[in-house]
């Protein structure tokens with residue numbers, strides 16, 4: 507089926523990657539309408555309604571979000587407006603127009619106390635303002651009754667965006683001789699181009715009438731220290747990386763200790779295998795020119 511797709515937050519990290527991944531689908535007749543806050547502010551439901559009507563949208567992919575986890579602790583109202591209220595607006599319009607909403611959420615809706623990979627039906631227990639507001643966004647979608655797919659992801663990185671760990675490590679790796687990185691938080695990074703591909707596959711395949719939740723990250727189970735060490739190795743930076751505990755690197759927001767996802771549902775649904783974290787990381791570091 508051909509879609510008219512509205513992408514929100516399209517100038518962000520994931521939005522850029524979606525633009526790159528869309529070529530195969532435009533070749534099949536899909537039309538993409540890329541918007542960001544300057545052209546479509548999703549906190550304004552009338553703007554959403556108009557954009558949907560004008561462009562005959564039948565699918566919204568919402569990548570817009572308040573993503574600064576630490577800043578959210580002291581900016582709760584703004585985080586809630588974008589991560590919860592605006593998501594409710596998108597869901598309300600999706601319900602009104604009977605269109606599909608694909609929404610991106612996060613491992614931060616959990617507390618990280620699990621010792622086994624998180625399944626999609628694990629109960630919410632966010633421990634930060636960002637996580638609380640993202641969980642509220644998910645609940646707004648559920649309550650709307652719209653056709654929707656929520657994809658939770660974690661540790662997102664790419665060649666784009668202002669704040670992502672890989673980009674920061676590539677900068678610091680060139681500036682410093684040594685670096686201390688947290689080694690007591692477990693998870694798996696997600697290469698945003700891998701996620702973008704999967705979002706479009708879901709858009710192509712999903713024909714349900716209700717809500718389905720999926721988890722997506724690259725394969726593996728590592729710490730931020732492991733990730734930093736591998737970046738230095740791939741890029742051949744002489745910078746030495748030393749492990750520290752989170753207590754030695756305090757930050758305003760509490761972060762889950764354990765963010766590993768159970769990926770079996772999405773792999774089975776799409777019939778795919780997911781690249782290992784090292785394989786995708788290598789692509790990204792090479793694209794940075796190293």
Ligand SMILES: NC(=O)c1ccc[n+]([C@@H]2O[C@H](COP(=O)([O-])OP(=O)(O)OC[C@H]3O[C@@H](n4cnc5c(N)ncnc54)[C@H](OP(=O)(O)O)[C@@H]3O)[C@@H](O)[C@H]2O)c1
Pocket residue numbers: 514515516517518519520521541542543546547548549568569570571572573588610611612613640659660661662663667668
């Ligand atoms: N980054 C991660 O590590 C991570 C981890 C797990 C889940 N996620 C989720 O993945 C999704 C994509 O994240 P990302 O890293 O691509 O985010 P991002 O780079 O911060 O992009 C978000 C985009 O939304 C835009 N935006 C802000 N306010 C808006 C508004 N009112 N209306 C429309 N657009 C608005 C932003 O514009 P400005 O830049 O001008 O504000 C930005 O271009 C988000 O749902 C996020 O919660 C991210």
